[in-house]
Amino acid sequence: MPNTILITGAAGFLGGLLSAALIADPNTSNVRLILVDIVEPKAPTSAQAVTIEADLTVKESVDALFKTEFGVPDTIYCLHGIMSRGSEDNFDLGLKVNVDSVRLVLQAAREFGTQPSIKFILTSSLAVYGGPLPHTVTPDTIATPEGAYGMGKLTSELFINEYTRRGFIDGRIMRLPTIVVRSGAPAAATSAFISGVIREPLKGIECLCPIGNSMDSPELDLPLWVASPQTTIKNLVIAKHVHASKLFRHTRVICLPGFTATVREELQALEKIGGKAALDLVQFKDDSISRRLVSSWPSRFDNAYPLSLGFLVDEGGMEPIVRRFQKDIEAGIA
Known part of the structure; x- marks a missing residue:
């Protein structure tokens, strides 16, 4: 039987x-x-694939995804969205894309799906958290976002939990750590600098760190919850295979495993791998909005639940991640 997957x-x-x-x-x-x-999008080489340019805020465009030559998908990965700073700066667009379009995809899965229910995997974010938080976030920690992006993600999470409860879909909500190092151009995300302060200097390009005004700034001790893109992708694939019976009955939220690193530890890893010349390419200009948003996100999670489901965690801290990215640059793939 074919495995038809919509992304x-x-x-x-x-x-x-x-x-x-x-x-x-x-x-x-x-x-x-x-x-x-x-x-x-571009399809992987030799893949059986249909590639479609579409506005997912339009119902007819969403419905058409379930009527391609491949028919109704078995699994949906819902990855699209307006990122954190973009949502904060354009509130209405953030709602339209991060909430309304996700609901259209959910409705289409409900309308066109048959039994067994379509697996619906949403990439959510630690930005759903805010306010006073415990030292370590657990599955019982209440999400109270302090930004438009987190609010939009949490709203879509609630829809997925309800659609799952009613048997319309088989939902899985992946709250991602901040991904570091992202290749390519910087995204319109508050967290974009977390990759930028590694990516650009290793390519010989100046970059701006919006946390602190120098390497001596205490703001650089801001802790972050991060994971590598390689481990995150492995975990998204694993999400497709976890049996529904292993998941909590009352919520399909899974906080994917990560680890804690400070902005300073990031920069120290950059200097160790790329040398002082790379570190000198980092310019500092503290931005209060970026610092407020990032500071509202939790930086420590209990990994026990996702690890019990078979998800993976990075080992060794920031240095292996920075070293791997440097090798990707040298190989021409980053």
Whole structure:
């Protein structure tokens, strides 16, 4: 039997990596991909794929995704969205894309799906948290976002939990750590600098760190919850295979494993791998909005639940991640 997988946001950084990973997944045979984004995505070489340019805020465009030559998908990865700073700066657009369009995809899955229910995997964010938080976030920690992006993600999470409860879909909500290092151009995300302060200097390009005004700034001790793109993609593939019976009955939220690193530890890893010349390319200009948003996000999670489900965590802190990215640059793939 074919495995038909729809990926929204497939032209983005994670979407491209996920497409290739699903094709290579030994536990998923005969993969057929329906790849969609606001710009037409590229399909992995030799993949059975349909690539579609579409506006997912339009119902007719969403419904058409379930009527391609591949038919109704078995699994949906909902990756599209307006990122954190973009949502904060354009509130209405953030709602339209991060909430309204996700609901249209959910409704289409409900309308066109049959039993067994379509697996619906949403990439959410630690930005759903805010306010006073415990030292370590657990599955019982209440989400109270302090930004438009987190509010939009949490709203879509509630829809997915309800659609799952009613049997319309088989939902899985992946709250991602901040991904570091992202290749490509910087995204319109508050967290974009977390990759930028590694990516640009290793390529010999100046970059701006919006946290602190110098390497001596105490603001650089701001802790972050991070994961590498390689481990994150592996975990998104694993999400497809976790049996529904292993998940909590009352919520389909899973905070994917990560680890804590400070902005200073990031920069120290940059200097160790790239030398002082790379570190000198980092310029500092503290931005109060960016610092407020990032500071509202939790930086420590209890990994026990996701690890019990078979998800993976990075080992060794920032240095292996920075070293891997440097090798990717040298190989011409970053």
